[in-house]
Structure formats: structure tokens, C-alpha cells
Amino acid sequence: MTAPLTRTIPPSILVVDDEPSILSALECYIAKLGCHVLVASDGFQALELFKVHRPPVVLTDLKMPGMGGDQLLQELRALDENVQVIIMTGFATIQSAVTTLKAGAFDYITKPFRLELVARAIEKATEHLELIYYNRQLQENSLHVLEAMVKTLEQRDYYTAGHSRRVTAFTDAMALALGLDSHQRHVIHLGSLIHDVGKIGIDDAILRKPGRLTQEEYEVIKSHPARGVNIVEPLNFLKETIPIIRHHHERFDGSGYPDGLTGDDIPLAARILTVADTYDAMTSSRAYRTALSRETTFQELRRCAGTQFDPMLVELFRQLPEDAGHVSPQGTPQ
Numbered sequence: 001m002t003a004p005l006t007r008t009i010p011p012s013i014l015v016v017d018d019e020p021s022i023l024s025a026l027e028c029y030i031a032k033l034g035c036h037v038l039v040a041s042d043g044f045q046a047l048e049l050f051k052v053h054r055p056p057v058v059l060t061d062l063k064m065p066g067m068g069g070d071q072l073l074q075e076l077r078a079l080d081e082n083v084q085v086i087i088m089t090g091f092a093t094i095q096s097a098v099t100t101l102k103a104g105a106f107d108y109i110t111k112p113f114r115l116e117l118v119a120r121a122i123e124k125a126t127e128h129l130e131l132i133y134y135n136r137q138l139q140e141n142s143l144h145v146l147e148a149m150v151k152t153l154e155q156r157d158y159y160t161a162g163h164s165r166r167v168t169a170f171t172d173a174m175a176l177a178l179g180l181d182s183h184q185r186h187v188i189h190l191g192s193l194i195h196d197v198g199k200i201g202i203d204d205a206i207l208r209k210p211g212r213l214t215q216e217e218y219e220v221i222k223s224h225p226a227r228g229v230n231i232v233e234p235l236n237f238l239k240e241t242i243p244i245i246r247h248h249h250e251r252f253d254g255s256g257y258p259d260g261l262t263g264d265d266i267p268l269a270a271r272i273l274t275v276a277d278t279y280d281a282m283t284s285s286r287a288y289r290t291a292l293s294r295e296t297t298f299q300e301l302r303r304c305a306g307t308q309f310d311p312m313l314v315e316l317f318r319q320l321p322e323d324a325g326h327v328s329p330q331g332t333p334q
């Protein structure tokens with residue numbers, strides 16, 4: 001997981017070099033720039049300091065005994081993908097330094113260097129961090145707007161209030177139980193929160209009709225996954241949620257919509273969401289019926305395993321703890 005970016009200017013900096021004279025010269029110079037400086041004389045010490053202080057910028061020598069700057073770079077980026085690593089290298093190893101750029105280093109400077117060059121590299125790394133920070137803020141704000149749209153939609157109807165939050169708590173628990181990695185779990189979390197955002201464009205008279213829908217009205221309802229995709233498509237950071245939104249009403253036997261996909265052709269995240277979505281709908285009261293019990297709902301899910309749902313996921317869902325879909329009063333899945 002990536003650590004939150006809480007400070008960009010001035011960053012604290014970790015300087016790593018096995019040559020004591022270079023280390024102390026850099027420490028003294030960088031401190032005068034107004035940065036908090038941490039120093040380490042080898043890669044292992046650097047890692048320990050990084051784990052505790054999480055400096056956003058690391059300036060490291062390439063050739064060091066024990067752990068080189070290239071290996072340190074890999075270790076640091078595994079801990080925090082946003083850490084900005086500047087490599088210092090002698091002319092003889094410049095090609096190795098160029099290779100570190102492909103491995104995610106932000107920049108390199110060749111020894112012997114003028115200290116102003118170090119200052120410039122730090123400044124550029126800081127600017128880059130600011131960009132990452134503002135981009136993330138923008139993404140969070142966009143997500144909040146979409147979530148607010150879904151919440152408003154749900155709260156217009158007493159029966160559906162909190163639906164997406166509860167469904168998300170279930171899909172979080174299922175993704176964890178399946179052993180999916182943190183990135184996949186994050187995508188499923190986002191997709192679940194906004195899966196019904198396409199209902200925004202559908203008339204309340206159809207959306208909340210207590211009686212049976214006409215074929216025409218049903219066709220309008222069936223358009224909500226595609227409408228949701230249209231809303232989310234311009235937001236690049238939500239790109240990976242598109243298959244979830246588009247396919248959350250597919251059925252395992254191919255009789256769902258919009259594309260009639262079958263079995264494993266339906267994205268796993270969408271198959272997970274379908275089970276959670278249906279469970280929550282059935283265990284909540286609706287205008288046209290009261291809530292079904294947990295046991296009755298499980299029986300129904302099992303009955304439809306293999307036709308509507310992925311049988312493996314129905315069994316997985318059944319084994320989740322009873323409070324897996326619990327949502328706090330603030331609306332945060334627990």
C-alpha cells in the first residue's frame with residue numbers, strides 16, 4: 001500500500017552514501033536548503049530509517065558495499081511507490097544509473113557534482129511529488145462527487161439508502177477471502193461503491209415503480225450499466241472499474257445483460273459484485289416486499305448458483321462472518 005502524501009514542501013530527505021566526507025557535505029548543504037536530513041552509510045541502515053520516517057525523497061549512491069543503490073531503489077519502491085529516488089554515480093557506472101531510471105529512479109547525478117545540481121534535482125523531485133499529490137486530490141474529489149451522486153439517488157428511496165456502502169463492505173470481505181492483491185481489492189472497492197451510478201439518468205417513476213415493469217421500462221432499467229460507464233469513462237483513474245460497472249448484471253448462464261457473457265468470461269470482480277448486490281437487495285425491505293431472512297436468501301443464492309451466480313462465489317459468500325456487511329453509522333464499511 002502507498003503511504004499518504006502529507007507533506008511535499010519542504011520534504012525530509014534521506015541521504016545514503018558509504019563515503020563519510022560526501023555524506024557530511026550533503027547533510028550540511030541540504031539542511032541549509034530547509035529540509036530535514038536523515039543520513040545512512042549503507043542500504044540496510046537506509047531501509048530501517050525509511051521505514052520509520054518515510055521521507056518522500058531519497059538521494060543515494062549507486063555503488064555501495066552490501067546493498068547497492070539499485071537494490072535499495074527496488075526495496076524503497078516496494079514500500080512506497082511514490083518515493084522519489086535520486087541516484088548518485090561515478091562516470092564509470094553511468095550506464096547502470098541510466099538503467100535505474102527504467103526501474104523507477106526519478107533522476108541521477110554524476111560525481112563529482114556541484115552542490116547546486118543536487119539542489120536542482122531535489123527541487124524537481126519535490127515538484128513531481130506535488131503533482132502526484134494534486135492529482136490524487138483531484139481523483140479523491142471526483143470519487144466523492146460520484147459517491148455523493150449515488151448516495152443522493154439511494155436516499156431518495158428509503159428502501160435503498162446505504163445499499164452501495166453495504167454491498168461494498170461485502171465485496172471487500174469477499175475480495176480479501178479470495179486472497180486478491182491490494183490493487184485488485186482497491187479496484188473492486190471503487191467499482192462497488194459506484195456500480196449503480198448510471199441510474200442517475202433514469203426516471204424515478206421507472207426506478208421506483210412498485211408494480212411490474214413493462215418491457216419498455218425494463219429496457220430503460222437495463223441501460224444503467226452502460227450509462228454508468230459513460231459517466232465514469234472520462235475519469236482515467238476509474239478506468240479499471242469499467243468492467244465491473246458494465247457487467248454487474250450479467251448472469252453466469254449468459255442470460256444477463258448488457259452483453260450476455262457466460263461463466264469466466266464475466267470479469268471476476270463483476271461476478272463478486274453480483275452476489276453481494278443480490279444478497280443486499282433481498283435482505284433489505286423494498287416497496288413491493290419485506291426483507292427476506294439471511295437463511296432464505298442463502299437458499300435462493302444456492303438455488304441460482306450456476307445459472308445467475310458463480311457457484312464458487314456463492315459458497316465463499318456463505319462462509320463470510322455474519323457481520324461482514326456491517327457498515328458504521330458514518331457509512332464506512334467495517
Ligand SMILES: [Fe+2]
Pocket residue numbers: 195196224248249
Ligand atoms: Fe445495478
